[in-house]
Amino acid sequence: MKISQKVMKETKIKYQCPKCKEGAIDYFEDRLHCRSCSQEYEFRRGVPILDVGDRNNEYVCDNFDSEQRDTECQPFYKVSPHSGAIGVDNPDRFLDEVEQRGWRPALENLWGAGSAGLLRAVAPNRVAWKYLLEIDRSWKALDIGAGTGGLSCRLAEECSVVALDKSWCDAVFIHLRAQQDRLSRLEAIVAEATYLPFESNQFDLTTMIGSLEWIPTTWPQNHPRQTQLQALREIYRVLKPNGKLFLGIENRLYLGYFLGIKEPHTNLKYISLMDKEKAEILSQDLRGQPYLEVTYSKDEYIELLNEAGFDNIQAFWLYPDYSTPHYIIPLEKGNIIKYFIEERLNPWDFKGIRSSLFPFYRLLDPLELNNHVEFYGFIARKSNDG
Numbered sequence: 001m002k003i004s005q006k007v008m009k010e011t012k013i014k015y016q017c018p019k020c021k022e023g024a025i026d027y028f029e030d031r032l033h034c035r036s037c038s039q040e041y042e043f044r045r046g047v048p049i050l051d052v053g054d055r056n057n058e059y060v061c062d063n064f065d066s067e068q069r070d071t072e073c074q075p076f077y078k079v080s081p082h083s084g085a086i087g088v089d090n091p092d093r094f095l096d097e098v099e100q101r102g103w104r105p106a107l108e109n110l111w112g113a114g115s116a117g118l119l120r121a122v123a124p125n126r127v128a129w130k131y132l133l134e135i136d137r138s139w140k141a142l143d144i145g146a147g148t149g150g151l152s153c154r155l156a157e158e159c160s161v162v163a164l165d166k167s168w169c170d171a172v173f174i175h176l177r178a179q180q181d182r183l184s185r186l187e188a189i190v191a192e193a194t195y196l197p198f199e200s201n202q203f204d205l206t207t208m209i210g211s212l213e214w215i216p217t218t219w220p221q222n223h224p225r226q227t228q229l230q231a232l233r234e235i236y237r238v239l240k241p242n243g244k245l246f247l248g249i250e251n252r253l254y255l256g257y258f259l260g261i262k263e264p265h266t267n268l269k270y271i272s273l274m275d276k277e278k279a280e281i282l283s284q285d286l287r288g289q290p291y292l293e294v295t296y297s298k299d300e301y302i303e304l305l306n307e308a309g310f311d312n313i314q315a316f317w318l319y320p321d322y323s324t325p326h327y328i329i330p331l332e333k334g335n336i337i338k339y340f341i342e343e344r345l346n347p348w349d350f351k352g353i354r355s356s357l358f359p360f361y362r363l364l365d366p367l368e369l370n371n372h373v374e375f376y377g378f379i380a381r382k383s384n385d386g
């Protein structure tokens with residue numbers, strides 16, 4: 001318990017009560033305390049739980065038909081198996097194993113040594129995009145949806161990092177991993193992206209890789225876009241002026257979806273290509289739950305980021321994916337895209353249903369193709385007068 005508190009002081013992050021949004025947080029031996037509303041937050045296995053508990057409706061969109069939504073909130077730790085979260089039935093048993101055997105053997109035992117999940121946890125190129133930014137030791141970064149810490153732990157070698165996850169098991173896993181790897185500038189917390197427990201204007205960088213699309217699943221009674229906008233506005237608030245968000249996410253208009261490749265969050269074909277009402281019906285019919293894991297096109301992401309307050313947004317194509325990118329291709333110039341496709345894209349990487357995609361990459365106008373690539377990365381800045 002003491003280690004987490006000590007680290008919180010070391011990184012000098014200023015926490016703020018996510019419930020009343022005004023009180024500073026005081027540290028005690030075994031809990032945190034809001035100076036303003038007296039709310040107490042506990043530590044569990046050394047990790048502070050700074051969530052807002054009850055899911056209220058304060059940002060439900062007015063013109064949204066809430067009757068279509070399952071009004072009952074999902075349990076706190078319920079996440080999809082596709083989300084990359086640890087998701088074990090008995091977190092304490094798993095975390096005991098992490099403590100006793102070490103985080104990597106425990107993860108190998110859970111998922112297998114050659115699994116995609118383990119790759120995401122250990123791949124050095126989780127932070128390949130760092131070269132786009134001028135990160136230095138003084139930076140404070142916030143990683144939202146930190147999962148197994150693949151990104152947070154790499155980034156903690158460069159600067160101070162808060163690894164935030166709504167899953168307690170994942171946050172404790174990262175906490176233990178950081179202790180075992182002696183990453184003293186990393187602290188893990190449980191919190192909601194929609195209610196960030198920090199004072200404003202503190203972070204130089206916020207990262208969200210494969211997490212914005214999952215946030216609405218915690219708030220099934222709310223309009224998914226409003227929930228995502230709420231999270232982006234919170235990120236904007238806690239960034240310093242000139243601070244940056246790096247967002248990695250799927251493109252709803254990915255070429256492969258037109259050819260019947262399943263949309264990975266819902267595991268349904270074509271759903272991201274439909275208008276909202278039809279997508280909702282499809283989701284209810286085929287899996288009996290609302291369509292919450294909403295993704296967007298490039299222009300729609302830029303619109304969303306603008307609406308949250310960001311300007312100066314750069315878009316990139318992350319290839320082969322956003323978790324472990326080998327190439328980061330700026331999208332504003334057709335000749336750069338053309339160079340990548342002609343000289344770097346390997347037809348042998350296109351297997352199965354994807355093999356029929358390759359000719360389209362070669363033949364489409366690059367400035368049209370950039371609307372249909374699979375994964376985007378966005379760098380969005382908070383302006384100096386933000």
Ligand SMILES: [Zn+2]
Binds near residue numbers: 022023
């Ligand atoms: Zn408070």
